[in-house]
Amino acid sequence: MSLPVVAIVGRPNVGKSTIFNRLAGERIAIVQDEPGITRDRIYTQSDWNGERFHVIDTGGLEFGEQDEILDHIRNQAELALEESDVILFVVDGREGITSGDEEVARLLHKTNKPVIIVANKIDHHKHADLAYEFYQLGFEHVVAVSSLHGTGTGDMLDLTVSLFPEKIEETYDEETIKVSLIGRPNVGKSSLVNAILGEERVIVSPVAGTTRDAIDTPFTHDGESIVLIDTAGLRKRGKVYESIEKFSVLRAMQAIERSDVCLIVLDGERGIAEQDKKIAGYAHEAGRAAIFVVNKWDAVEKDEKTMDRFRKEIRFQFQFMSYAPILFTSAKTKQRVGKVLPKVKEVAEQHAMRISTSVINQVMQDAITMTPPPSDKGRRFKVQYATQVAVKPPTMVLFVNDPELAHFSYLRYLENQLREAFAFEGTPLKILLRKKN
Ligand code: GDP
Numbered sequence: 001m002s003l004p005v006v007a008i009v010g011r012p013n014v015g016k017s018t019i020f021n022r023l024a025g026e027r028i029a030i031v032q033d034e035p036g037i038t039r040d041r042i043y044t045q046s047d048w049n050g051e052r053f054h055v056i057d058t059g060g061l062e063f064g065e066q067d068e069i070l071d072h073i074r075n076q077a078e079l080a081l082e083e084s085d086v087i088l089f090v091v092d093g094r095e096g097i098t099s100g101d102e103e104v105a106r107l108l109h110k111t112n113k114p115v116i117i118v119a120n121k122i123d124h125h126k127h128a129d130l131a132y133e134f135y136q137l138g139f140e141h142v143v144a145v146s147s148l149h150g151t152g153t154g155d156m157l158d159l160t161v162s163l164f165p166e167k168i169e170e171t172y173d174e175e176t177i178k179v180s181l182i183g184r185p186n187v188g189k190s191s192l193v194n195a196i197l198g199e200e201r202v203i204v205s206p207v208a209g210t211t212r213d214a215i216d217t218p219f220t221h222d223g224e225s226i227v228l229i230d231t232a233g234l235r236k237r238g239k240v241y242e243s244i245e246k247f248s249v250l251r252a253m254q255a256i257e258r259s260d261v262c263l264i265v266l267d268g269e270r271g272i273a274e275q276d277k278k279i280a281g282y283a284h285e286a287g288r289a290a291i292f293v294v295n296k297w298d299a300v301e302k303d304e305k306t307m308d309r310f311r312k313e314i315r316f317q318f319q320f321m322s323y324a325p326i327l328f329t330s331a332k333t334k335q336r337v338g339k340v341l342p343k344v345k346e347v348a349e350q351h352a353m354r355i356s357t358s359v360i361n362q363v364m365q366d367a368i369t370m371t372p373p374p375s376d377k378g379r380r381f382k383v384q385y386a387t388q389v390a391v392k393p394p395t396m397v398l399f400v401n402d403p404e405l406a407h408f409s410y411l412r413y414l415e416n417q418l419r420e421a422f423a424f425e426g427t428p429l430k431i432l433l434r435k436k437n
């Protein structure tokens with residue numbers, strides 16, 4: 001199921017990024033540990049009373065060279081209108097309505113999507129009345145907040161969450177492998193989809209009725225039920241959409257959310273870009289299985305070492321995803337396209353793999369005996385008991401004497417030992433620590 005999207009729009013300096021950071025806050029703190037992951041300051045996930053959602057700070061987007069303020073505001077608004085479920089329209093509550101606000105309002109009136117005016121910078125409750133003025137902009141919801149102090153943001157979030165669209169239940173059963181192709185524009189995602197679907201053993205199923213399904217492609221391959229999930233490449237959109245590489249991240253996140261396996265498509269000809277790392281990082285953090293697909297391999301000038309060099313470059317650039325297998329394809333000549341689905345099935349199986357508790361404990365004990373944890377000021381990390389608590393991705397809980405004593409590098413070592421024993425090819429592993437009483 002894809003998560004609702006909340007877009008933050010408004011003219012410069014009203015406090016959009018302050019609100020964004022507040023929404024992102026906790027999560028950024030949690031994931032910062034992991035080396036090699038590039039943080040995005042524009043997209044994040046947030047959570048309010050257990051409801052998860054994506055947040056975009058459209059103010060942080062770059063829309064190419066022109067970037068006149070008005071154009072910028074227009075592009076932001078267009079993006080919000082197209083891609084979000086709820087729009088937070090931020091204004092400076094102390095300054096009153098400006099012409100910039102009126103321009104944003106005019107654009108946002110083109111949509112039926114819920115718009116909440118967030119009158120920000122109302123730092124004292126005695127100034128709360130200032131927010132009323134903004135009803136003149138013609139939207140139903142106005143909330144007064146101080147994102148600096150955090151006052152009013154709870155009400156803002158209650159309202160936001162209450163305006164989310166009804167959830168659309170996923171129509172595919174547990175057995176169906178849900179696969180997305182994610183990557184920058186023009187790396188060849190749609191070409192690959194067509195090449196995969198053109199394979200002999202693929203039997204495309206009749207499309208189910210709902211609108212959401214119409215953009216997915218369910219099929220069977222050697223008796224296995226698989227669905228390819230819509231991403232940017234499948235639906236070519238308007239001009240803004242095409243021109244913003246940044247935008248591909250949001251589409252990717254939504255597709256990732258709904259998939260078991262992500263095919264991270266890279267352009268063999270143009271090489272790896274910063275954007276690829278962000279997209280891959282989201283798949284990793286979301287706990288999805290992943291395969292790197294280096295496409296356009298036909299167009300690469302190569303000798304016998306080229307593939308190996310590219311492989312090393314991937315391992316170097318995506319250190320946090322050393323588990324993901326790498327395929328080299330050409331959607332154009334169909335070279336090795338036939339390897340994609342068999343690999344998808346393999347990693348999907350590993351992603352859903354369950355290991356018995358006794359076997360896990362055996363592996364853990366052997367690992368600890370072989371390389372005992374280092375001691376920290378005389379205290380040593382101890383693992384008493386380990387068990388797998390979930391699949392997709394495989395999630396292990398270690399009951400330990402004191403989680404504080406665990407070092408990242410030692411956990412990495414334990415993870416590697418688990419991988420040595422059970423492979424887990426293509427899937428991230430989650431290791432959670434619990435204090436044993
Ligand atoms: P953006 O350009 O819309 O993203 O605005 P920023 O988030 O960068 O904020 C612009 C300025 O307003 C910064 O100096 C913030 O510290 C300040 N600011 C943001 N929110 C508040 C608030 O609630 N109260 C006050 N007093 N200042 C704020």
Ligand code: GDP
Pocket residue numbers: 183184185186187188189190191192232233234295296297298299329330331332333
């Ligand atoms: P998407 O935006 O990621 O969906 O990319 P497209 O599938 O639309 O492909 C972008 C461009 O790359 C198109 O001109 C394709 O013809 C071209 N292309 C896609 N795959 C290959 C490939 O394997 N080899 C070569 N040489 N060109 C490709």
